[in-house]
Amino acid sequence: MAPEDIELIRKSAQQALGIIKAADGNTRADKHFLFNRKQVITRRKLPPYYLVYFLMVDLLRFKDLGRFEKIDWSIPIDFNGIAFLLEHGKFGLGVYAHDPEGEGAAAEEIATRVQKAVKIATPFFDHLARQAMELSEVNVVNNSIPLYCRFEFMSKAYKSKCAELAAESELHALKAKQKHLPLGVWVLGGAYSNLKQEAGWLAISAIESFFSWTEHVLVHVAILTGGVTTAHEIADLAAADWPRKFRAVFDIKSIEEKSLFDSALCLRQELRNYVAHGAFGKGGEAFSFHSSAGAVPVLLPKKMEVRNFLWVATWISIMNWRLG
Structure with missing residues (x-):
């Protein structure tokens, strides 16, 4: 000026x-x-x-x-x-x-x-x-610890709910056995359905908190390792998407690293982003059209792959170990 x-x-x-x-x-x-x-x-x-x-x-x-x-x-x-x-x-x-x-x-x-x-x-x-x-005369606030604690809390809550779910399933199986019902006949009750739904919610929350933590901590790691050196570079990286933050810290060279990165990206796009942006999806996942066969999903040939929440929790554990 x-x-x-x-x-x-x-x-x-x-x-x-x-x-x-x-x-x-x-x-x-x-x-x-x-x-x-x-x-x-x-x-x-x-x-x-x-x-x-x-x-x-x-x-x-x-x-x-x-x-x-x-x-x-x-x-x-x-x-x-x-x-x-x-x-x-x-x-x-x-x-x-x-x-x-x-x-x-x-x-x-x-x-x-x-x-x-x-x-x-x-x-x-x-x-x-x-x-x-x-002049790069700026400080960058580090919220890594509270964000990680949130992720850890949500992960534990999810695992605890899964344990309740497993216990409920075993209880129903035991009752079916006592009544001499074939395994294909006994039906799980409403309590099991509620627990399954709650486990799904907690899984999504754990995923959300994981990406919230890593989006923040990756910027700080990039600063400490010299990946970004000026205030403008830090501001640009903070505003960038998760893949760019990840690449600013990790050299994706090995097959294992590439596999983890691709899994994380897929998880972010198919689950985290879908829920975070109103559960409409960027590809029209929330829309269907009327036909003589009834309501049909708009994405006929591109049906999104459904992820098992147990697999999600396992993947989170792997990434947690990897970044820790």
Whole structure:
């Protein structure tokens, strides 16, 4: 952004602040104001603390008094000749005054004007963000552990439900044997059907949590191994699809690796993506057409392969071991 553009934004933001200016020697304030100031609870919520700081200090060049006990930064301002503070610390961002009740209306006006100035200064904030990206001065939050814990929890829940399902099946088989019924005659009850349905739901949830975890952790592994080195490369990889993230970390050379990758991709497309996007599917799987034979699936020659959930759980275990 050109200096003249920043100057235009600066003037517009200052106009939005109106009579708010940096506190100086003419601003009325109790000599112990910095120690006995009180927060005013304003009805209008202040913008995020970092935007207020960028506006007041970086753009408008107000003075920051610096850190103090439980305070990250404190900006003294003048409103109609009276001192106020815009301050951020342990208890968040707030407007501070001598008398919260008597100066409440003024604090509301300050909050309103700061809101307006922050909106006007948005192009300047974008400029700061672009600069940080260009210099790769960014941090990447690591949520790998909570995402993995979610995957582990859902996998255990699925396996537990499968154990219930097996126990229910054995119980029915035992009852059929006691009644001397042929194996092909006895019918599983409603409890078994419910358990089977719940196991299916849990399996889908486990798959969903697996891809959620790996989509995140693969980006971090790529950063640590030098697969991506700049902020722009990291942002691009984070927005990319799962196959590209996988290839950024793993060299798919052996038959075993290729087989695992193809299985994962198939699972993602046929199960995870299908459910995640409203169970319609991208190939018209949810549609059928009317015919003299009745309702017929649109995908006559391309019927999607049905995966057994036990196979899914086994595959997840293999991939978990592989990535671990």
